[in-house]
Amino acid sequence: xxxxxxxxxxxxxxxxxxxxxxxxxxxxxxxxxxxxxxxxxxxxxxxxxxxxxxxxxxxxxxxxxxxxxxxxxxxxxxxxxxxxxxxxxxxxxxxxxxxxxxxxxxxxxxxxxxxxxxxxxxxxxxxxxxxxxxxxxxxxxxxxxxxxxxxxxxxxxxxxxxxxxxxxxxxxxxxxxxxxxxxxxxxxxxxxxxxxxxxxxxxxxxxxxxxxxxxxxxxxxxxxxxxxxxxxxxxxxxxxxxxxxxxxxxxxxxxxxxxxxxxxxxxxxxxxxxxxxxxxxxxxxxxxxxxxxxxxxxxxxxxxxxxxxxxxxxxxxxxxxxxxxxxxxxxxxxxxxxxxxxxxxxxxxxxxxxxxxxxxxxxxxxxxxxxxxxxxxxxxxxxxxxxxxxxxxxxxxxxxxxxxxxxxxxxxxxxxxxxxxxxxxxxxxxxxxxxxxxxxxxxxxxxxxxxxxxxxxxxxxxxxxxxxxxxxxxxxxxxxxxxxxxxxxxxxxxxxxxxxxxxxxxxxxxxxxxxxxxxxxxxxxxxxxxxxxxxxxxxxxxxxxxxxxxxxxxxxxxxxxxxxxxxxxxxxxxxxxxxxxxxxxxxxxxxxxxxxxxxxxxxxxxxxxxxxxxxxxxxxxxxxxxxxxxxxxxxxxxxxxxxxxxxxxxxxxxxxxxxxxxx
Amino acid sequence: xxxxxxxxxxxxxxxxxxxxxxxxxxxxxxxxxxxxxxxxxxxxxxxxxxxxxxxxxxxxxxxxxxxxxxxxx
Numbered sequence: 001x002x003x004x005x006x007x008x009x010x011x012x013x014x015x016x017x018x019x020x021x022x023x024x025x026x027x028x029x030x031x032x033x034x035x036x037x038x039x040x041x042x043x044x045x046x047x048x049x050x051x052x053x054x055x056x057x058x059x060x061x062x063x064x065x066x067x068x069x070x071x072x073x074x075x076x077x078x079x080x081x082x083x084x085x086x087x088x089x090x091x092x093x094x095x096x097x098x099x100x101x102x103x104x105x106x107x108x109x110x111x112x113x114x115x116x117x118x119x120x121x122x123x124x125x126x127x128x129x130x131x132x133x134x135x136x137x138x139x140x141x142x143x144x145x146x147x148x149x150x151x152x153x154x155x156x157x158x159x160x161x162x163x164x165x166x167x168x169x170x171x172x173x174x175x176x177x178x179x180x181x182x183x184x185x186x187x188x189x190x191x192x193x194x195x196x197x198x199x200x201x202x203x204x205x206x207x208x209x210x211x212x213x214x215x216x217x218x219x220x221x222x223x224x225x226x227x228x229x230x231x232x233x234x235x236x237x238x239x240x241x242x243x244x245x246x247x248x249x250x251x252x253x254x255x256x257x258x259x260x261x262x263x264x265x266x267x268x269x270x271x272x273x274x275x276x277x278x279x280x281x282x283x284x285x286x287x288x289x290x291x292x293x294x295x296x297x298x299x300x301x302x303x304x305x306x307x308x309x310x311x312x313x314x315x316x317x318x319x320x321x322x323x324x325x326x327x328x329x330x331x332x333x334x335x336x337x338x339x340x341x342x343x344x345x346x347x348x349x350x351x352x353x354x355x356x357x358x359x360x361x362x363x364x365x366x367x368x369x370x371x372x373x374x375x376x377x378x379x380x381x382x383x384x385x386x387x388x389x390x391x392x393x394x395x396x397x398x399x400x401x402x403x404x405x406x407x408x409x410x411x412x413x414x415x416x417x418x419x420x421x422x423x424x425x426x427x428x429x430x431x432x433x434x435x436x437x438x439x440x441x442x443x444x445x446x447x448x449x450x451x452x453x454x455x456x457x458x459x460x461x462x463x464x465x466x467x468x469x470x471x472x473x474x475x476x477x478x479x480x481x482x483x484x485x486x487x488x489x490x491x492x493x494x495x496x497x498x499x500x501x502x503x504x505x506x507x508x509x510x511x512x513x514x515x516x517x518x519x520x521x522x523x524x525x526x527x528x529x530x531x532x533x534x535x536x537x538x539x540x541x542x543x544x545x546x547x548x549x550x551x552x553x554x555x556x557x558x559x560x561x562x563x564x565x566x567x568x569x570x571x572x573x574x575x576x577x578x579x580x581x582x583x584x585x586x587x588x589x590x591x592x593x594x595x596x597x598x599x600x601x602x603x604x605x606x607x608x609x610x611x612x613x614x615x616x617x618x619x620x621x622x623x624x625x626x627x628x629x630x631x632x633x634x635x636x637x638x639x640x641x642x643x644x645x646x647x648x649x650x651x652x653x654x655x656x657x658x659x660x661x662x663x
Numbered sequence: 664x665x666x667x668x669x670x671x672x673x674x675x676x677x678x679x680x681x682x683x684x685x686x687x688x689x690x691x692x693x694x695x696x697x698x699x700x701x702x703x704x705x706x707x708x709x710x711x712x713x714x715x716x717x718x719x720x721x722x723x724x725x726x727x728x729x730x731x732x733x734x735x736x
Binding site: 330332333334335446447450563566567569570573627628630631634635 | 708709710712713716717719720723724726727730733734
């Protein structure tokens with residue numbers, strides 16, 4: 001929590017004879033994040049791939065070509081194939097399959113090409129069917145230039161008026177005009193000009209002889225025969241696919257793993273008799289590697305931890321409890337924290353559902369969202385991102401239900417009881433008496449909602465500055481002090497806000513009597529605004545310290561802190577906006593449903609209500625609440641401390657989905 | 664309702680409306696660029712989202728001004 005998994009720089013060294021076993025062992029354990037070896041010298045060079053690499057790569061190439069030919073890239077084998085079965089059968093299977101698949105795939109491709117060519121010929125010949133001239137007579141003259149093609153408009157008049165000796169055949173066909181124009185060779189340029197004015201598109205005639213109508217008939221017959229052949233070949237391919245798809249996919253996976261391991265020496269240092277694998281291991285798992293190497297390599301390889309160098313950047317594996325893990329999704333969208341930075345996932349876990357719940361704040365929509373989240377979470381288990389997103393929506397939905405039930409006392413935009421200010425408003429009281437009254441009425445306690453938003457903003461931003469201080473305190477005292485100055489500035493600003501509002505809202509009253517109780521009450525009046533002297537002292541202290549630590553230009557950013565705080569008004573704005581939208585639809589449509597006295601109108605209004613509530617309030621409302629809740633974290637909160645740019649921990653490891661390793 | 668209150672309410676409406684327009688114009692341009700960047704590299708989604716939602720603060724200012732006008736009417 002808040003800190004990533006602790007990493008230890010380690011080297012695995014051993015005799016070159018045990019390299020293969022060591023690599024296999026490291027992949028099995030999946031705990032070593034390899035640092036690629038690049039600095040070659042006379043002693044140590046980049047290693048050579050293991051002996052089996054070349055053979056396995058060739059087999060893999062063949063299998064992948066088969067997978068493409070058989071079109072089984074997306075096939076998921078039903079049963080996992082044991083690795084020993086793959087190893088026993090692969091040689092024989094490759095010979096048989098290679099012969100069958102490649103010959104069938106070639107045949108299929110040739111037939112498809114032939115069919116495409118013949119279809120092209122038919123397309124070229126069809127417009128000429130009614131002109132009645134054999135194909136060979138269109139071309140092949142010494143002194144005559146032929147033009148055969150399609151025009152948007154009939155060019156025959158223009159041609160006969162501009163060119164003395166010409167012959168034009170034409171026929172209107174599907175909005176185009178088919179033309180065959182014959183002119184003397186010397187008139188070619190003029191003909192080209194006239195035809196281009198009529199949007200002429202040339203038809204490229206096939207090298208065939210005979211009447212176009214007969215040729216089209218013959219070609220159609222040939223295509224039919226070819227299609228029959230294609231079907232036979234496809235059937236053969238289908239039967240191969242059915243019989244071997246599982247085996248091919250499982251073998252491809254196994255060989256890919258074999259190649260991955262066999263090529264790993266290209267990333268490590270080897271000498272004539274030894275190897276050195278440099279990398280990072282989670283501190284808690286160093287002993288696992290040692291035990292495994294002792295067992296498998298019989299003392300020929302061992303692991304040693306070394307102190308990290310000053311500029312080392314260990315890889316980052318976020319370490320969070322199971323409930324918090326899904327919120328790492330939001331971190332993945334931005335950037336991995338650096339190793340020595342605070343990981344803010346835990347804060348996302350707390351603030352996102354709270355902000356979201358406050359903005360949605362409705363029992364009906366909250367339960368709906370929680371159900372939606374649960375469906376995504378448990379029905380799409382094969383997609384890790386869907387599981388995370390589902391959990392996030394589920395958490396947001398639960399908080400929205402809690403806010404809706406206890407704070408705002410409303411469901412589907414309809415309050416449990418009519419508000420005091422408007423006793424005629426539709427409420428659930430007409431149907432069921434829920435003994436919960438709202439602590440806040442979205443549409444009426446706007447000042448209170450804003451005050452709560454600002455308190456949330458102050459706490460959130462202050463936490464950001466605290467994190468900023470912690471992140472900087474070891475590297476740069478100056479930046480750490482700047483964070484304290486920002487913290488004081490924010491505290492002063494917020495104290496002044498609460499002081500100014502005074503007892504006008506219960507929230508500010510509470511803050512003034514608790515958090516700010518110890519602050520002196522002294523104040524002065526400035527342009528009609530009561531200014532707290534304590535707030536001024538805090539803000540001036542911050543504003544004086546800031547330029548000393550971050551340079552004078554930082555003074556231009558001071559207004560930004562006010563912007564940041566006001567930005568949290570969106571919590572209230574979204575809640576009120578969503579409440580207002582639901583209220584508007586309910587006010588328009590509920591009277592039609594209950595008071596119109598006409599079943600048809602009532603039914604139509606009910607459908608309208610469901611659609612508007614679903615689309616505008618549930619879908620758009622939840623979407624914008626989600627975006628705003630994460631935005632407050634990404635923009636206002638993260639900018640106070642987060643740099644990101646850490647390297648993800650990606651250890652040597654493989655995943656077997658369709659094959660089972662030997663014990 | 665007197666004229667002053669009416670004008671304050673009109674002002675509140677203008678504050679939200681025009682601020683919303685400003686946000687829309689800014690967000691449209693940032694959004695187009697963000698979608699382009701995300702199409703090139705899906706990892707840019709998070710950064711694109713951050714940049715895209717930045718102008719939303721403008722409309723929040725409009726909202727706050729509107730509320731201040733409405734409260735003081």
